[in-house]
Amino acid sequence: MKKIFLTVYILALAIASIAQPLNHAQIKLFRFGNFENEKPAVAYPDGTSLDVSGFGEDYNEAFFGKDGIRRLQTWLATNAAKCPKVSADQRLGSCVARPSKIIAIGLNYLEHIKEGSGSSAPSIPKEPIIFMKSTTALCGPFDNAIIPRNSEKMDWEVELAVVIGKKASYVSEEEALHYVAGYSIMNDYSEREWQLQKDGGQWDKGKSADTFAPLGPYLILPQNVGDAQELNLWLTVNGKIMQQANTKDMIFKVAKLISYTSAHMTLLPGDVISTGTPSGIGSGRKPPIFLKAGDEVELHIDNIGTQKQKVISYAQSQGMSGEK
Numbered sequence: 001m002k003k004i005f006l007t008v009y010i011l012a013l014a015i016a017s018i019a020q021p022l023n024h025a026q027i028k029l030f031r032f033g034n035f036e037n038e039k040p041a042v043a044y045p046d047g048t049s050l051d052v053s054g055f056g057e058d059y060n061e062a063f064f065g066k067d068g069i070r071r072l073q074t075w076l077a078t079n080a081a082k083c084p085k086v087s088a089d090q091r092l093g094s095c096v097a098r099p100s101k102i103i104a105i106g107l108n109y110l111e112h113i114k115e116g117s118g119s120s121a122p123s124i125p126k127e128p129i130i131f132m133k134s135t136t137a138l139c140g141p142f143d144n145a146i147i148p149r150n151s152e153k154m155d156w157e158v159e160l161a162v163v164i165g166k167k168a169s170y171v172s173e174e175e176a177l178h179y180v181a182g183y184s185i186m187n188d189y190s191e192r193e194w195q196l197q198k199d200g201g202q203w204d205k206g207k208s209a210d211t212f213a214p215l216g217p218y219l220i221l222p223q224n225v226g227d228a229q230e231l232n233l234w235l236t237v238n239g240k241i242m243q244q245a246n247t248k249d250m251i252f253k254v255a256k257l258i259s260y261t262s263a264h265m266t267l268l269p270g271d272v273i274s275t276g277t278p279s280g281i282g283s284g285r286k287p288p289i290f291l292k293a294g295d296e297v298e299l300h301i302d303n304i305g306t307q308k309q310k311v312i313s314y315a316q317s318q319g320m321s322g323e324k
Contacts, residue, residue, distance in 0.1 A: 022046075022048060022076070025223075026221075027042040027072075028043040029041075029042060029069075030095050031059060031216075035093065038094075038097075039051055040057070041086050051083055051086050052076070054083060059270070060096070061099065064164070064165050064269035065270075069165070092140050092142055092217050094138045094216055095141075095163075095215055095216040099135060099271045100270065101268075103130060103267075103271065104131050104132065104274040105128055105257055106203065106276065107251075108257075108276025109277065109278040109279060110122075112280075115281070128261070131204055132208075137189075137208050137212040141216035144312045145212075145297065146209070146312055146316075146317045147291065147312070148210075151193075152193060152290065153191060153193045153194075153288075153290045154189065154190070154311070155282045156235055156282060157187065158187060158299040158300075159274045160185070161185060163180070163272055164268065164269055164270065165269060166181075168262040168266070170262060171267075173259040181221075183219070184216055184220065185217075187297065188274050190281075192283045192290070214307055216305070217306070217307065225304065229248050229254065230246065230248055231302045231303060231304070232301070234299065235280065235299040236298045239296075243281070243299075244278075245278030250276065251276075257275055291311045293316060294311065294312075295310075295311040
């Protein structure tokens with residue numbers, strides 16, 4: 001009798017676990033499929049990943065601008081069971097579609113400023129330093145990182161990325177976080193010669209090559225990230241720790257960056273702000289270290305996820321040999 005009772009109890013637990021509804025409040029947004037032809041999808045804490053193409057919208061400006069996350073959650077409540085599952089072998093694209101702009105922040109961690117200046121008491125920016133990355137640099141979190149033609153000094157930068165959820169102009173610091181759709185990871189790849197040594201002093205030139213802005217794997221909703229200013233982040237090259245810090249070390253916090261940027265340009269839904277990198281970049285080492293074909297770069301931020309890229313030459317990306 002005891003054996004029968006135990007068997008029934010185990011079966012009841014199994015059925016209950018199967019019947020547990022998906023928690024749509026904890027979805028992670030991602031995109032999958034061929035480059036520039038990705039489909040929207042969501043992932044759940046239990047590992048379930050669903051293709052939400054049936055919702056009819058990609059994760060773009062229109063989606064975020066029309067309260068898309070809330071509408072998607074409502075749609076999932078009645079349609080999740082009909083959505084195809086996404087297999088683990090699918091390529092992941094950037095977690096948002098190409099935005100109107102990718103804004104990046106320079107010199108936002110004190111130790112990073114120190115390694116660049118060579119001083120233990122460097123001058124700290126009084127205001128955030130803003131530059132832009134071309135939106136054509138956007139790619140998936142596991143795509144190959146391509147060394148541009150004639151590049152000698154390609155470098156890495158792990159950064160917390162913020163995706164804007166609604167149009168923002170002259171937003172106060174107190175209200176700024178209400179404009180956040182979610183958080184992700186960006187590797188702000190940089191060509192240091194083009195950024196710092198070429199004439200003109202224009203950082204954008206060294207920041208905008210193809211594959212220089214892998215974004216993802218997921219867009220995490222703000223309530224599921226926890227405190228965005230208490231996240232550990234790290235980056236390795238070929239398994240060796242190069243960067244390791246916490247977002248609490250930012251000089252200008254996320255709210256300040258959104259407020260300050262919105263006073264200089266209108267932020268549109270889906271826009272990305274990459275919030276700066278900590279110390280440990282290749283060009284800050286003695287002697288400097290730069291990426292070469294065959295290197296593997298892995299980066300991680302707690303509560304968000306992990307990226308990994310293999311570095312290849314431009315020639316390899318074009319299926320050529322013998323050309324730099």
